[in-house]
Amino acid sequence: MRLYYKYLLILFKSQMQYRISFWLLTIGQFFIPLTIFAGLYLLFERFGQIKGWGFFEVALCFAVIHMAFSLSECFARGFDVFSSLIIKGEFDRLLVRPRSTFIQVLGSKFEFTRFGRLLQSVIVLIWALSNLPIEWTVIKAITLALMITSGVFIFTGIYMLAATMCFWTVQSLEVANIFTDGGREMAQYPLNIYQKWVTRFFTYVIPFGTVNYLPLKYILGKVTGNDLTHMLTPVLGSLFILPCFLVWQIGVRHYRSTGS
Template sequence: MKLFGKYLLILFKSQMQYRTSFWLMSFGQFFIPFSVFAGLYFMFERFGQIKGWDFYEVALCFGVIHMAFSISECLGRGFDMFSTLVSNGDFDRLLVRPRGTVLQVLGSKFEFTRIGRLLQSLLVLGWAVYGIDVDWTFAKAITLLFMVVSGVFIFTGIFMLVAAMCFWTIQGLEIANIFTDGGREMAQYPLNIYQKWVVRFFTYVIPFGCVNYLPLLYILGKTDGSPLLHMLTPLAGCLFLVPCVLVWRFGVRHYRSTGS
C-alpha cells in the first residue's frame, strides 16, 4: 500500500502540472452525468413512478452506481488503458520488476479528473438519502456503504477482464463497453424494471443486482425473505473480483510480447 500511495502521489503531481486543464476536465466530468440525471428527473416529473419506484428510490440507485463507477474509473484506469501497454511492448518491463502486475497496472494510470463525476454522484446520493422515506439505522447506513464498495469491485473486475482479453487480441475490444458504460447505464435503475433474463444475468453472472436492487429492498423495507440475506448481498460484488484476478493471472502466464 505504501508503493501504491507513491504511485498516486506521482501521477497526481504530474496531472497538476496543467492545473487549468485539470480543473476544466473535472468541471466537464461534473456535467456529463448531470444531463442523464436531468433526463431522469424530468421523466419522473411526467410519469411520477416507474413500476412502483419513486424518484428518490431511483435517485439512490443512480447515486450509488455513478459513485462506484467514478471511483473505479479513477483507480482502475490502468486496466482500462491496458491495451497500449501490450501493443507498445511496455508490459514487458512490468514483468521483470519485483512487484505484482496487478499493482503495477493499477499504478500506471489514474484519472483524478473523475472527481467531478464523483462530486455530482455524491450530491445526488445525498439528495436521495435526504428525500427518501426510510428510517435510517446504523445497519442500513453500512449497507449503503457496502453497495458503493461492491460496485467499485464489480466495475474494477470488468476492467480487469477486458484488459486480460488484450493478451490475445492486443487491442482492446469496443464491445466490452457493453459491460462497463452499458452496465452503468442499466444499473442506475432497479433491476426488476427489466425482463427476467436481464435480471438473472446481472444478478448471477455480473452481480449488479447485488449492488443496486437486493440491498435496496432491505433499505426500503421491501424484502420478502430474510433481511440479513439482502443486507449481505453486496459481498457478491467483492467475490466477483476473485475470478477476474484468476483470469488475469491466466492471461499473464500466456502473454507473448509484441516485440514493439
Template sequence: MYLYLKYVAILFKSQTQYRLSFWLLAIGQALTPLTVFAGLYFMFAQFGQVKGWSFYEAALCYAIVGLSFALAETFARGFDMFSTLVASGDFDRLLVRPRSTVLQVLGSRFEFARLGRMLQSLIILLWSLNKLPLTLTAPKLLTLILMIVCGTLIFAGIFIATASFSFWTIQGLEVANVFTDGGREMAKYPLSIYEKWVAVFFTYIIPLGCVNYLPLLYILGRTDGHEILYMLSPLAGIVFIIPCLLLWKIGVRHYCSTGS
C-alpha cells in the same frame, strides 16, 4: 500499499501541473452525467412512478452506481487502457520489476478528473437520502458503504477481465463497453423495471443487481424474506472479482513479448 500510494501521489502531482485545465476537466466530468440525471427526472415528472419506484428512490440507485463507476474509473483506469501497454511492448518492463503486475497496472494510470463525477454522485446520494422518508440506521449505513465498495469492485473486475483478453487479441475489446458503460447505465435504474432475462443476467453473471437493487430494497424497507441476505448481497462483488483476477493470471502466463 506504500508503493501504491506513491503511484497515486506521483500521478496526482503530474495531472495537476496545469491546474486550470485539471479543474475544467473535473467540472466537465461532473456536468456531463447530469444529462442522464435530467432524463431520469423528466421521465418521473411525466409518469410519477415507474413500477412502484419513486423519483428519489431511483435517484438513490443512480447515485450509488454512478459513485461506484467513478471510483472504478479513477483507480482502475490502468486496466481499461491496458491494451496499449501490450501493443507497445511496455508490459515487458512491468514483468521484470519485483512487484505484482496487478499492482503495477493498477498504479500506471489514475483519472483524478473523475473526482467531478464522484462529487456529483455524492451530492445526489445525500440529497435523495434527505428526501426519502427513511432512518439511516448503522446496519443500513454499513449496507450503503458495502454497495459502493463492492460496486467499485465489480466495475474494476470487468476492466481486469477485459484487459486480460488483450494478451490474446492485442487490442481492447469494444464489446466490453456493453458491460461497463452499458452496465452502468442499466444499473442506474431499479432492476425490477427490466425483462426477467436482463435481471437474471445482471444478478447471477455480472452481479450489479446485488450491489444496487437487492440491498436497496433493504435500505428502503421493501424486503421479502430474511433481511440479512439483502444486507450481504453486495459481497457478490468480492466473489465476482476473484475469477477476473484468475483470468488475469492466466493471461500473464500466456503473454508473448512483442520483441521490441
C-alpha cells in the same frame, strides 16, 4: 500497498502540473452525468413512477451506481487503458520488476478528474436520502457503504477481464463497453423494470443486482427478513473480482511478449 500509494502520489503531482486543465476537466466531468440525471428527472415528471419505484428511490439507485463507476474509473483506469502497454511493448518492462503486475498496472494510470463525476453523484445521493422516509440503522448504513464498494469491485473486475483479452487480441475489445458503460446505464434503474432474463443475467453473471436492486429494496423497507442476509448481498457481489483476478493471472502466464 506502499508502492500503490507512491504511484498515486506521483501521478497526482504530474496531473496538477497543469492545474487549469485539471480543473476544467473536473468541472466537465461534473456536468456529464448531470445531463443523464436531467433526463431521469424529466422521465418521472412525465410518468410519475416506474413499476412502483418513485423518483427519489431511483435517484438513490442512480447515485450509488455512478459513485461506484466514477471511483473505479479513477483508481482502476490502468486496466482500462492496458492495451497501450501491450501495443508499445511496455508490459515487458513491468514483468521484469520484482512486484506484482496487478499492482503495477493498477497504479499506471489514475483519472483524478473523475472526482467531478463523483461530486455530482454525492449531491444526488444526499438529495435522495433527505427526501426518502428511511428508518436508518447501523446495518442499513453499512449496507449502503457496501453497495458502493461492491460496485467498485465489479467495475474493476470488468476492466480486468477486458484488459486480459488484450493478451490475445492486442487491442481492447469495444464489446467490453457493453458491461461497463452499458452496465452503468442499466444499473442506474432498479433491475426489476427489465425482462426477467436481463435481471437474472445482471444478478448472477455480472452481479450489478447486488449493488443496487437487492440491497436497495432492503434499505427502502420493501422486503422483510434477516438483516444480516441483505447486508451481505453486496459482499457476495464483491467476490466477482476473484475470478477476474484469476483470469488476469492466466493471461499474464500466457503472454508471449511483443516479439520486437
